[in-house]
Amino acid sequence: MKQDKPLILISNDDGITAPGIRALVAAMKPLGEIIIVAPDSPQSGMGHAVTISKPLRLEKTDIYGELTAYQCSGTPADCVKLAVDKVLHRKPDLLVSGINHGSNSSINVLYSGTMSAAMEGAIEGIPSVGFSLCNYAYDADFSLAVSVAQTIAKNIIQNGLPVGTLLNVNIPNVNAEAFAGLKICRQANAKWQEEFDERKDPNGRRYFWLTGKFINMDKGEDTDEWALANGFASVVPVHFDLTAYHAMQQLNNWNLNIATHAQH
Amino acid sequence: MKQDKPLILISNDDGITAPGIRALVAAMKPLGEIIIVAPDSPQSGMGHAVTISKPLRLEKTDIYGELTAYQCSGTPADCVKLAVDKVLHRKPDLLVSGINHGSNSSINVLYSGTMSAAMEGAIEGIPSVGFSLCNYAYDADFSLAVSVAQTIAKNIIQNGLPVGTLLNVNIPNVNAEAFAGLKICRQANAKWQEEFDERKDPNGRRYFWLTGKFINMDKGEDTDEWALANGFASVVPVHFDLTAYHAMQQLNNWNLNIATHAQH
Numbered sequence: 320m321k322q323d324k325p326l327i328l329i330s331n332d333d334g335i336t337a338p339g340i341r342a343l344v345a346a347m348k349p350l351g352e353i354i355i356v357a358p359d360s361p362q363s364g365m366g367h368a369v370t371i372s373k374p375l376r377l378e379k380t381d382i383y384g385e386l387t388a389y390q391c392s393g394t395p396a397d398c399v400k401l402a403v404d405k406v407l408h409r410k411p412d413l414l415v416s417g418i419n420h421g422s423n424s425s426i427n428v429l430y431s432g433t434m435s436a437a438m439e440g441a442i443e444g445i446p447s448v449g450f451s452l453c454n455y456a457y458d459a460d461f462s463l464a465v466s467v468a469q470t471i472a473k474n475i476i477q478n479g480l481p482v483g484t485l486l487n488v489n490i491p492n493v494n495a496e497a498f499a500g501l502k503i504c505r506q507a508n509a510k511w512q513e514e515f516d517e518r519k520d521p522n523g524r525r526y527f528w529l530t531g532k533f534i535n536m537d538k539g540e541d542t543d544e545w546a547l548a549n550g551f552a553s554v555v556p557v558h559f560d561l562t563a564y565h566a567m568q569q570l571n572n573w574n575l576n577i578a579t580h581a582q583h
Numbered sequence: 584m585k586q587d588k589p590l591i592l593i594s595n596d597d598g599i600t601a602p603g604i605r606a607l608v609a610a611m612k613p614l615g616e617i618i619i620v621a622p623d624s625p626q627s628g629m630g631h632a633v634t635i636s637k638p639l640r641l642e643k644t645d646i647y648g649e650l651t652a653y654q655c656s657g658t659p660a661d662c663v664k665l666a667v668d669k670v671l672h673r674k675p676d677l678l679v680s681g682i683n684h685g686s687n688s689s690i691n692v693l694y695s696g697t698m699s700a701a702m703e704g705a706i707e708g709i710p711s712v713g714f715s716l717c718n719y720a721y722d723a724d725f726s727l728a729v730s731v732a733q734t735i736a737k738n739i740i741q742n743g744l745p746v747g748t749l750l751n752v753n754i755p756n757v758n759a760e761a762f763a764g765l766k767i768c769r770q771a772n773a774k775w776q777e778e779f780d781e782r783k784d785p786n787g788r789r790y791f792w793l794t795g796k797f798i799n800m801d802k803g804e805d806t807d808e809w810a811l812a813n814g815f816a817s818v819v820p821v822h823f824d825l826t827a828y829h830a831m832q833q834l835n836n837w838n839l840n841i842a843t844h845a846q847h
Contacts, residue, residue: 363636364633365630365632366629366630366631366699367631367693369628371627374782397793403777405779429706430632430660467841470840470841474838474839481827481830487825500841503831503834505826506824510707513665513667515664526638529633529634529639529661555826556831559693559825561693561751561770561825563747566744566748567769571767576764577731577764
């Protein structure tokens with residue numbers, strides 16, 4: 320971390336031309352050497368998908384002028400894997416993903432392509448963070464998100480992150496006057512209640528659009544949802560060890576004897 | 584859980600015609616009323632992807648005879664969402680996903696479509712479990728996996744699962760004589776080291792196939808990788824609260840003051 324110029328890898332899930340990643344590139348430019356590897360088309364909702372049944376394309380692009388930039392035909396996780404194996408000359412000091420057009424707080428961390436790029440970075444041992452602005456509009460105002468991203472990035476470059484930990488940072492859709500600051504939070508217990516929109520195609524066959532209602536079941540004031548509702552940017556440390564350690568003792572009381580042919 | 588006939592939802596990621604799901608349907612048939620909602624084509628590596636940018640198809644199929652079965656054009660997570668909203672008449676007592684052709688132990692839980700179906704079930708409050716056999720072959724022998732699936736399913740129907748917890752069950756590729764039993768484990772600290780296979784297409788443009796080498800960095804004897812290497816079926820309790828609670832204190836020492844226009 321003591322290099323003069325930290326190496327910063329940038330990816331996202333809205334695609335390499337999205338305003339959110341352009342704002343993030345501008346935010347990171349003063350902080351280090353920038354390399355961009357991002358999807359060539361929007362990949363929202365891809366979760367931690369990787370592409371194993373078709374080949375991937377990776378093409379250099381000059382849309383960021385003198386900065387090194389590649390567009391990839393795969394998912395956000397593919398982009399990070401390809402960057403590590405085929406683009407980067409050394410392990411980056413920081414991976415930033417986003418800025419996503421729309422929230423990735425609480426349960427959305429699981430569905431989020433933005434966070435899967437950061438997750439893949441963390442698995443690779445790169446200090447990683449995903450940024451999301453709670454505004455889905457293409458022409459959203461990213462100025463507050465840019466300030467938050469710079470503050471977080473500077474802290475990670477200076478302090479590192481605990482091993483196996485990445486950050487999920489969401490920025491509220493408020494102006495600077497209403498902004499309450501940054502808050503370290505836990506993931507709220509929330510879910511989407513599905514309400515598929517059923518339609519008929521011109522041939523009379525039915526099809527469905529996924530829609531839903533977000534339900535926060537968590538009244539805690541230490542959650543990301545509470546923080547965002549109260550004007551804070553939420554900072555949730557995330558890990559990829561999904562073990563529910565608290566459940567192991569209970570499961571050890573189960574009867575797990577199995578009747579196999581050998582034991583008859 | 585006191586109904587005479589538990590309602591069991593079955594899904595997978597290898598597609599509704601895969602031998603693995605057919606083995607699972609046969610295993611669950613004696614245990615309750617079966618409803619199958621599974622992808623109409625293979626979805627391996629889809630992670631927790633959901634389909635938001637195109638419409639979904641859901642079609643009844645008679646490939647399971649008198650059993651209620653639907654094939655869906657979406658991901659495993661889509662299948663569970665559609666089942667809950669459009670197919671099931673009540674919340675199932677159990678969701679089983681698999682049996683996957685290939686391991687989903689350790690870090691593979693993140694990339695796994697099989698586990699994303701189980702994860703989506705758990706988010707919906709359904710006791711859920713994913714089964715995977717450590718054998719990628721289409722014509723693998725699922726007999727041991729079937730015994731394991733029945734034992735686990737019976738235990739879940741009888742005991743339930745801790746709130747917010749699902750199970751990731753992997754079955755070693757051994758015969759009944761070499762099988763050591765079931766073991767409650769934690770997720771091993773392991774990763775894939777990418778080695779993209781670079782080729783040229785007929786037009787001379789390069790493309791890449793994702794390949795890699797699995798690296799287990801975890802010497803613990805309480806991990807799923809240890810269990811599988813020693814002939815056990817691994818049973819890892821998994822949760823979808825990804826908060827790294829142990830990291831919150833450290834992050835609270837950061838300097839998170841932010842220079843917004845309002846604070847100048």
